[in-house]
Amino acid sequence: MGFTIAEKIISAHLAKGSLKRGEPINVKIDQTLTHDVNGVMAYLEFEAMGIERVQTELSVSYIDHNLIQADFRNPDDHRYLLDVAAKHGIVVSRQGNGICHQVHLERFDIPGKTLLGSDSHTPAAGGIGMLGLGAGGLDVALAMAGEPFPLKMPQIVKVNLTGHLPPLVSAKNIVLELLRRVSVKGGVNKIFEYAGPGIKTLNVAERSIITNMGTETGATSSIFPSDEITQQWMRAQGREDQWIPLEADADAVYDAVIDINLAEIEPLIALPHQPDKVVPLREVEGLPVDQVVIGSCANSSLPDIARVADMLKGKAVHKNVDAGLYIGSRQVYLESVERGIFADILRAGVRVFESGCGACNGSGFAPPTNGVSLRTTTRNFLGRCGHATGNVYLVSPEVAVAAAMAGVITDPRELGITPGEFKMPDQFLIEDNMFIYPPANGADISIRRGPNISALPELAAAPDIISGKTLIKLGEDITTDHITPAGANFLPLRNNTPEISKYTFHFVDTSFAERAKAEGGGIIVAGVNYGQGSSREQAALAPRYLGVSAIIAKSFARIHLANLVNFGILPLVFENESDYSSIEQGDQLKLEFKPLFESQATAVVNETKQLEFAVKTPLTHEELEIVKSGGRLNWIKSGG
Ligand code: SF4
Numbered sequence: 001m002g003f004t005i006a007e008k009i010i011s012a013h014l015a016k017g018s019l020k021r022g023e024p025i026n027v028k029i030d031q032t033l034t035h036d037v038n039g040v041m042a043y044l045e046f047e048a049m050g051i052e053r054v055q056t057e058l059s060v061s062y063i064d065h066n067l068i069q070a071d072f073r074n075p076d077d078h079r080y081l082l083d084v085a086a087k088h089g090i091v092v093s094r095q096g097n098g099i100c101h102q103v104h105l106e107r108f109d110i111p112g113k114t115l116l117g118s119d120s121h122t123p124a125a126g127g128i129g130m131l132g133l134g135a136g137g138l139d140v141a142l143a144m145a146g147e148p149f150p151l152k153m154p155q156i157v158k159v160n161l162t163g164h165l166p167p168l169v170s171a172k173n174i175v176l177e178l179l180r181r182v183s184v185k186g187g188v189n190k191i192f193e194y195a196g197p198g199i200k201t202l203n204v205a206e207r208s209i210i211t212n213m214g215t216e217t218g219a220t221s222s223i224f225p226s227d228e229i230t231q232q233w234m235r236a237q238g239r240e241d242q243w244i245p246l247e248a249d250a251d252a253v254y255d256a257v258i259d260i261n262l263a264e265i266e267p268l269i270a271l272p273h274q275p276d277k278v279v280p281l282r283e284v285e286g287l288p289v290d291q292v293v294i295g296s297c298a299n300s301s302l303p304d305i306a307r308v309a310d311m312l313k314g315k316a317v318h319k320n321v322d323a324g325l326y327i328g329s330r331q332v333y334l335e336s337v338e339r340g341i342f343a344d345i346l347r348a349g350v351r352v353f354e355s356g357c358g359a360c361n362g363s364g365f366a367p368p369t370n371g372v373s374l375r376t377t378t379r380n381f382l383g384r385c386g387h388a389t390g391n392v393y394l395v396s397p398e399v400a401v402a403a404a405m406a407g408v409i410t411d412p413r414e415l416g417i418t419p420g421e422f423k424m425p426d427q428f429l430i431e432d433n434m435f436i437y438p439p440a441n442g443a444d445i446s447i448r449r450g451p452n453i454s455a456l457p458e459l460a461a462a463p464d465i466i467s468g469k470t471l472i473k474l475g476e477d478i479t480t481d482h483i484t485p486a487g488a489n490f491l492p493l494r495n496n497t498p499e500i501s502k503y504t505f506h507f508v509d510t511s512f513a514e515r516a517k518a519e520g521g522g523i524i525v526a527g528v529n530y531g532q533g534s535s536r537e538q539a540a541l542a543p544r545y546l547g548v549s550a551i552i553a554k555s556f557a558r559i560h561l562a563n564l565v566n567f568g569i570l571p572l573v574f575e576n577e578s579d580y581s582s583i584e585q586g587d588q589l590k591l592e593f594k595p596l597f598e599s600q601a602t603a604v605v606n607e608t609k610q611l612e613f614a615v616k617t618p619l620t621h622e623e624l625e626i627v628k629s630g631g632r633l634n635w636i637k638s639g640g
Contacts, residue, residue: 002249076450521547
């Protein structure tokens, strides 16, 4: 029996376990990446391990997420990142060099290797045939320390692409179509592996849009083969020597198959506030638009920018629309200037920001109150644009430009534009002078920490009996943005646990933090897919800091589940989902920890309602031990 691409890479990196689906496995990590808003925590955790130099083939620290520098806090974070990188052997990609996933695709991704990133969109690397995995900062710190990464062996789903996309319908619509079909939870514990003749119509940048946003389905990763198109990309990046061919064997066996005929895809749009609320664009045509955002790691490579410029050439942005562009990397910026297309964009009246995440995570360029913002970004969770009244719709660059020109949601095919053919350059403009490489020995380097960087909190071991009030009862698909908000007001607080914890569930229930403190902690109850979205570990650490000891949900998102373990919160799922409806906010719950070790199940007593119901844990015996000891750092210190 042959292997899939993912099976080939995992087999070559397997430190523990087998390819049996659902089995706990450990995978050796070749490269890591971090970014500024999650990276400071990751490096504090790495420092706590007392290891001199990173043990990976390559670790890169990107400064791309929060570039506002409104006061001392972000510059202090950036300075800390520079110091810690120099000391411990990490490459830094400086402010202005671009968004981590785009820059890594250009300069560092290698087919057949593994990449662990403290960012959920790390599967963007799958566009080149690399296995990209998102994780919390502590897991990335452990990978930097040389530890293999633990996960459950995912199912491998073949996504069979046939046909050719129609004109002005681009790769973003392929992943929106996938989201429409499988939802924000349809990819949990799965890898989407792309195959079929349709893949030959997609360049590496387009493939990376799809693998990047596969994250929105909850997938562990997504990956394309490495073929002659990949080889040409790497040659143009001056890295052909790192290319290897990689494809599934003809007799590879998949756990499921999804067929997508590219010729049948029409322009799609994800409505607020979930990326799977996908409908045909025609259903919302004519809706007035206040703002257009082009860019983010999903749609800001050269083919995207060239298409945007092509559509805008000689035209102007509508007077009612505020249009902004975040180019994905300095390389793309330089190419755009060199080719003259940058001027076409500027002349049309688009505001061009520096290369970085910007509006995508709410660090600047928020829409007005109740505003409609059309974005080529990755996700449109409530409040992510900076405030809870913004209505963010996710679209392709072609749809974004059409709306920017027309002032209302418009099918780009109705504008009478004949798009020009894009040809990938034989040679990209390579300028690596915004990478800072570490010295061979960093022993003498002292690390400067600003006052906003708080020490890691001490976490106590879990008691034998967990009891507390139901602090909040939540619905389905609660995102990490619900738990720990993004946005310019909150991003600078991510490295200050006491401060960021005050805003836990800020856009859901502003009194949560006060209530949790007053109660001395408690328990959270939620529906399916709790913690979907980003890898931010503050979404586990902040509730833990407020005393949350357990979360009972119908199901959990993969990365967040790992973060709960790392910070000593006990995740439990209902044996019988109907018991969810028997609990109300304020109910006093109580459970014993010990039976979980014996049978992975325990009973919860609802003392307020005089009821009892059964829960189980999705954790392994080892993960339960980690939670019991108060989190992974405690467990490591105790010799685990
Ligand atoms: Fe940055 Fe947005 Fe991409 Fe995250 S999804 S890496 S915030 S551009």
